[in-house]
Amino acid sequence: MAHTVKALFREDAYLSVAEGTVVAINERGGIILDQTCFYATSGGQPGDIGFFERQDGSKIEIAATICGETKDEIIHVPAANQQLPEIGEQLTLHIDWDRRYKLMRMHTACHLLTVVCPYPITGASVGEEESRIDFDVPDFDGDKASVTEELMRLVEANHPVFVRTISEAELAANPGLVKSKNVRPPSGTGQIRLVCIGEDGTVDSQPCGGTHVTETKEVGDIHIGKIEKKGRENRRFRIRFGPLPAA
Template identity: 70%
Template structure:
């Protein structure tokens, strides 16, 4: 299966051919623009359009036996397509774009707070990033530094490196507990800033193409989760006055 979102996060629709149906009713296609749940980012929702105009509502997208095995999970009581049937896939673009903006904001937070990441979860309105850090930090200061990176409108792009290159640059991996999947021989980096001057880290998620597209964000709360763990909650909109 070809994961089209890997190279073009702005692709909201594509044509595809059904290649399989799982016993649970999930749909496999030869290619897809639907992102599957991974790395703290939820899978895409949307619908499949059949040749006669009927729709198959997709409730979520997940992975199967491997990251390359993308399964589109229909909502309840949806029609089942035929193997070999041609469909037009439509993601819920408004939801996806909010997730792209938020996921990119999480990357910026890891720049402002350069500590090992112990957990993360991206959502449409309120996301969290957990850091291995003991000191306290002012949320207004973090918000201002985040918004400065947004206002500076740095480019966001991807590039590929070999697993050997990643091994030679272990600091690219910011997660304390999770390592990027291996075995393909190469890794996808999400880079921010000209020549990756702001950030560069392995990530398979979807992101906007420039930081200004994130819009207003702020740190809503910083929670203490253990002696050396701090949870930062990112929210859309300007910080409350």
């Protein structure tokens, strides 16, 4: 039976410490809590790592966070040779905040890239130092410098980034909100989580379950490190932190 875990990161992506109670340990030793601030791998964003602090002060190192049978079942995977907690035990959860914040900045940068390059997305991956987005665009006449300039213009404008919820019917009436060519947002709950950029979402609005910063300026210096041709129609854009290196 799948367990529904309250995902605290959906309401507050900046919550780096939280309390949780163990509700189950699965057959592989994965720890399931009643609630968690740990993001589970999904949508191209890696799951959180960190540690759980027990009441005696000892730690359980967490090597990965993944989804179970559903997106609402979040499983914390301990590192090797960790002592497992007891059912009903209360834990203090500590995510690796430096890593998470990099991923939040990167994920927000990926959304900005889809504004600069408004093409169907065929793949994406968010990383700590480099992210990539694959677009279905047969002919692209821009270059790294021009795309970087447009990205940084959006960053420096310091647009607000926020979440709002729409109904599945509203999404069906606005299919252009979905930028992925092959992947549809999870359905069945009646609600769709939109990540919006700009006042009233005027810069961008798209379904996303990931974590993001609240203002685009938090992204910091980013640049396009490489634009690669992947097949006849795909172009892969690699986003990296820091200013564009001099040619």
